[in-house]
Amino acid sequence: MPEDFAFTINGRAQTIRTEPERTVLEVLREDLGLTGAKYGCGEGRCRACTVLVDDKPVLSCVTPVKKIQGVVITSIEGLAQEDKLHPVQEAFLAEGALQCGYCTPGFVLQIVSLLRHNPKPSDEEIFDWLNPSLCRCCGYPGILRAVQRAVAAGKEAQ
Amino acid sequence: MNCHEESQPDRHELRESPRYRFEVSRRGFIQSLGAGLLICVQGGQLWAQQARGGQRTIAARLHIGEDGVVTVLTGKVEVGQGARTQLAMAAAEELRVSLDKIAMQMADTSMTPDDGGTYGSRTTPANVPEVRAAAAAARELLLETAAKEWGVARDVLKVDAGVIVETSGGRSLSFGDLAKSVKLAEVLRQRVPTDITLRKPEEWTVLGQPTVRLGTRDIVTGTHRYPSDMRLPNMLYGKVLRPPAVNATLKSIDMNAAESGENLVTVRDGDFIGCAAPSTFEASRAVWALAATAQWDIPPHPSSAELFQYLRAHTQSGGEGRRGGRPEEEGAVDEGFKAAAKVLEATYEVPYIQHVPMEPRTALAAWGNGAVTVWTATQRPDGVQGDVAEAFSLPRESVRVVVPDSGGGFGGKHSGEAAVEAARLAKAAGRPVLLQWTREEEFMWAYYRPAGLMDARAGLDDQGKLTTWQFTNYNAGGAGIGCPYTAPNRRIQHVPCDSPLRQGSYRALAATANNFARESFMDELAEAARQDPLQFRLAHLENERLRRVLEEAANAFGWAERRAKQEPGVGIGLACGTEKGSFVAACAAVRADAAKGTFEVLEICQAFECGAVQNPLNLRAQVEGCIIMGLGGALMEEATFENGVITSASLKTYTVPHLRDVPVLDIVLVNRPELPSVGAGETPIIAVAPAIANALFRATGQHLRRLPLRLKT
Ligand code: FES
Ligand code: FES
Numbered sequence: 001m002p003e004d005f006a007f008t009i010n011g012r013a014q015t016i017r018t019e020p021e022r023t024v025l026e027v028l029r030e031d032l033g034l035t036g037a038k039y040g041c042g043e044g045r046c047r048a049c050t051v052l053v054d055d056k057p058v059l060s061c062v063t064p065v066k067k068i069q070g071v072v073i074t075s076i077e078g079l080a081q082e083d084k085l086h087p088v089q090e091a092f093l094a095e096g097a098l099q100c101g102y103c104t105p106g107f108v109l110q111i112v113s114l115l116r117h118n119p120k121p122s123d124e125e126i127f128d129w130l131n132p133s134l135c136r137c138c139g140y141p142g143i144l145r146a147v148q149r150a151v152a153a154g155k156e157a158q
Numbered sequence: 159m160n161c162h163e164e165s166q167p168d169r170h171e172l173r174e175s176p177r178y179r180f181e182v183s184r185r186g187f188i189q190s191l192g193a194g195l196l197i198c199v200q201g202g203q204l205w206a207q208q209a210r211g212g213q214r215t216i217a218a219r220l221h222i223g224e225d226g227v228v229t230v231l232t233g234k235v236e237v238g239q240g241a242r243t244q245l246a247m248a249a250a251e252e253l254r255v256s257l258d259k260i261a262m263q264m265a266d267t268s269m270t271p272d273d274g275g276t277y278g279s280r281t282t283p284a285n286v287p288e289v290r291a292a293a294a295a296a297r298e299l300l301l302e303t304a305a306k307e308w309g310v311a312r313d314v315l316k317v318d319a320g321v322i323v324e325t326s327g328g329r330s331l332s333f334g335d336l337a338k339s340v341k342l343a344e345v346l347r348q349r350v351p352t353d354i355t356l357r358k359p360e361e362w363t364v365l366g367q368p369t370v371r372l373g374t375r376d377i378v379t380g381t382h383r384y385p386s387d388m389r390l391p392n393m394l395y396g397k398v399l400r401p402p403a404v405n406a407t408l409k410s411i412d413m414n415a416a417e418s419g420e421n422l423v424t425v426r427d428g429d430f431i432g433c434a435a436p437s438t439f440e441a442s443r444a445v446w447a448l449a450a451t452a453q454w455d456i457p458p459h460p461s462s463a464e465l466f467q468y469l470r471a472h473t474q475s476g477g478e479g480r481r482g483g484r485p486e487e488e489g490a491v492d493e494g495f496k497a498a499a500k501v502l503e504a505t506y507e508v509p510y511i512q513h514v515p516m517e518p519r520t521a522l523a524a525w526g527n528g529a530v531t532v533w534t535a536t537q538r539p540d541g542v543q544g545d546v547a548e549a550f551s552l553p554r555e556s557v558r559v560v561v562p563d564s565g566g567g568f569g570g571k572h573s574g575e576a577a578v579e580a581a582r583l584a585k586a587a588g589r590p591v592l593l594q595w596t597r598e599e600e601f602m603w604a605y606y607r608p609a610g611l612m613d614a615r616a617g618l619d620d621q622g623k624l625t626t627w628q629f630t631n632y633n634a635g636g637a638g639i640g641c642p643y644t645a646p647n648r649r650i651q652h653v654p655c656d657s658p659l660r661q662g663s664y665r666a667l668a669a670t671a672n673n674f675a676r677e678s679f680m681d682e683l684a685e686a687a688r689q690d691p692l693q694f695r696l697a698h699l700e701n702e703r704l705r706r707v708l709e710e711a712a713n714a715f716g717w718a719e720r721r722a723k724q725e726p727g728v729g730i731g732l733a734c735g736t737e738k739g740s741f742v743a744a745c746a747a748v749r750a751d752a753a754k755g756t757f758e759v760l761e762i763c764q765a766f767e768c769g770a771v772q773n774p775l776n777l778r779a780q781v782e783g784c785i786i787m788g789l790g791g792a793l794m795e796e797a798t799f800e801n802g803v804i805t806s807a808s809l810k811t812y813t814v815p816h817l818r819d820v821p822v823l824d825i826v827l828v829n830r831p832e833l834p835s836v837g838a839g840e841t842p843i844i845a846v847a848p849a850i851a852n853a854l855f856r857a858t859g860q861h862l863r864r865l866p867l868r869l870k871t
Contacts, residue, residue, distance in 0.1 A: 018437075019440075021439070022439045026438055029387075030395060031437070033389065035384075035386075035389070036380020037380075038386070038565070039386065039517075039518070039594060040516045040518075040597070041597040041808075041809050042596055042597055042598075043597065043808060043809060043810065045808075045809035045810060046516065046809060075380065076380030077380045079379070079380075080379055085375075085379070092374070093374050093378055094370075096374065098238075098374065099238035099240070099780075099783060100237055100516065100517070100563070100564065100565045100566045101238065101374070101377035101563075102384060102515075102516040104378055105377075105378075105380045127817055130817050131816050131817045133816075133817070134809070134814065135516070136513075136515055136516045137566060137783050138783040138787045138815060139779060139783060140782075140786060140817045141820065141823060143817075
């Protein structure tokens with residue numbers, strides 16, 4: 001039976017009425033028109049569907065909507081401030097760190113959350129954090145270059 | 159002796175015909191194109207009257223707007239391989255405008271030319287020159303037009319950054335201004351001359367520059383709409399009922415089992431059963447309710463455990479030569495073996511693997527006035543147009559296929575299943591329907607790269623010279639089956655087999671399987687001849703381009719020094735090959751623990767050459783991507799199946815490379831500006847597996863002849 005759910009998405013209060021077992025990914029993509037989070041596997045094994053929930057990365061394809069009552073969600077659409085890209089987005093753009101780009105929103109949000117809690121990660125920490133994220137174009141070297149660029153930009157900013 | 163002729167580079171591409179054919183009535187076709195109409199009338203219509211591959215007008219390729227923006231029309235799709243950017247660069251280079259003045263109109267069958275599908279690494283050698291020729295011809299016509307307008311001679315004018323200027327420093331006129339005063343569409347309605355001069359690599363200012371993919375900003379902000387992101391007002395989401403096994407047939411089903419609702423549509427049309435609803439959740443729930451009542455016939459089906467015996471026992475006669483049937487033969491093979499000082503033979507095996515593009519098959523279909531528009535991810539927009547037309551018994555013109563830049567292909571999206579399915583549901587619903595396959599559906603119902611066996615047999619004389627080469631490929635395919643090494647007697651054959659699974663094209667097709675077998679076998683031969691694998695290859699190689707990449711890779715890797723000092727547990731190996739006109743060589747280093755049966759790839763050093771480099775940034779990405787994707791097939795990927803069920807239908811059981819699987823990569827891009835550019839999205843995958851297998855032999859003494867590579871304990 002449909003129920004009401006209220007949460008904040010990209011800075012906006014949102015209420016929806018839907019089945020509690022539907023995934024957050026499906027609700028974002030089909031009800032809210034937010035198609036930036038992608039379906040890649042539906043089983044928590046690719047991270048293309050990453051969104052930030054209360055600042056932590058969450059795999060929206062395996063999260064039922066009943067779990068997000070009252071939370072604050074950031075999807076890839078809410079990351080840039082107006083025209084100003086987030087430094088991680090800037091880094092992907094500067095490095096050309098994508099091929100098809102279908103994995104990119106998920107990677108960007110995973111990296112944003114890594115750098116938020118650890119602005120100067122070691123290579124090991126980067127590998128640990130990003131290893132579960134899948135890029136089937138196998139653009140990992142480019143993605144690493146983008147992470148390093150974003151880390152360096154963060155250091156400069158300090 | 160010509161062992162790598164490629165007169166029809168896409169002749170090994172594999173195609174499947176559509177699964178369903180529906181009962182539909184014919185209706186007239188009224189197209190409403192909206193903003194695209196202008197281009198369509200100027201380009202598409204003209205194009206439509208020409209035979210495929212025939213000479214096209216400039217207007218069929220280019221449209222110059224009053225804002226000075228040049229729209230390039232192409233039937234090619236962008237799936238991450240870089241066609242959008244490269245074709246835009248090609249046009250900008252010849253028109254002498256900056257890249258931001260180029261707009262790409264790709265893959266919309268209502269307005270773009272049929273460029274023959276996006277596969278076979280054909281964009282670079284075939285379409286880039288076509289676009290360049292059209293752009294160069296347009297530039298010349300614009301100059302002539304301006305000269306006429308001003309009443310001056312053509313040769314006192316030149317084009318600079320999209321502006322026509324008098325070389326004397328007098329008047330100037332932008333393309334946009336010219337478009338305002340002259341009907342450029344008429345001017346461009348001329349055939350592209352065949353003798354047009356293109357700018358030489360040393361003159362290039364756009365081509366040859368490292369260029370970030372166009373549209374990257376929209377991707378990093380999540381605003382780019384992939385096919386699965388397309389939305390229309392009033393649309394529904396669809397789901398198709400799938401059989402429980404690949405060969406199952408439906409005996410009975412209760413079509414009333416799905417809860418009926420105002421917004422729920424259920425369809426049965428022959429073998430096709432599906433539902434559409436306001437959400438995927440509701441559509442899936444309805445399909446599950448139907449599925450619970452379904453009874454199926456499931457005949458026996460071979461399992462992956464017996465795959466290779468099965469293939470060998472189920473050969474087809476097939477056609478001629480490499481397509482199957484009779485072998486291609488040179489010299490005297492049987493005599494060659496009789497006379498040889500040593501004869502070696504070995505069999506190599508590759509399993510089915512899947513492309514696993516990040517975006518599964520998807521389509522949004524909308525009907526109007528008896529015609530249908532489908533937004534979908536496919537590498538063959540014109541092929542899918544035909545598939546949909548055939549399924550619904552429509553004329554081709556009543557089907558419009560649009561392919562937004564998609565989430566990966568790798569040869570896995572030649573077919574239009576989702577397009578046909580979405581169109582069927584949308585027709586029943588009377589509303590647009592979007593359908594996206596799940597990952598599990600991809601593993602169960604999309605096609606695989608063919609599994610195959612390769613029997614290799616060769617004879618050496620008493621000097622360790624290769625005299626005789628015999629190579630038979632069962633089922634994997636004919637691409638890359640030739641032998642680039644000198645051997646006077648040779649017999650090469652591809653034998654098609656009944657495939658237990660649906661199979662089709664894959665990045666580099668069978669070249670990966672054939673190169674794995676041939677290059678692994680070359681190391682076995684080098685060992686028998688007591689020669690260094692590099693020297694043994696060079697001693698049998700005449701092709702200068704292949705020699706060059708082999709030497710470049712070996713030098714960058716430090717082959718000679720590293721062969722000399724043997725570290726315990728560490729092994730090095732190399733492999734090379736040529737396919738689709740480009741050349742690759744890879745050196746690999748591995749560390750193995752033979753007792754535990756484990757190993758790790760430490761490093762891959764690869765040299766790659768594809769003529770004049772057009773976009774070095776994308777070239778590097780393609781080479782890196784091919785190497786890492788190749789690691790998947792070499793080390794971990796393998797579809798398993800039993801009783802018609804894919805038992806590896808999940809990313810949990812079917813593993814693909816992740817960040818930690820990437821070894822140290824050293825990539826040498828060999829630029830040959832004096833040579834024509836060819837594609838680079840496929841060939842760099844073919845040398846990875848044999849280089850690793852050969853390194854493992856060096857480390858452990860084990861010849862591993864099956865992919866994925868596993869040490870015996
Ligand atoms: S789609 Fe969520 S992890 Fe793959
Ligand atoms: S860029 Fe295509 S999946 Fe990562």
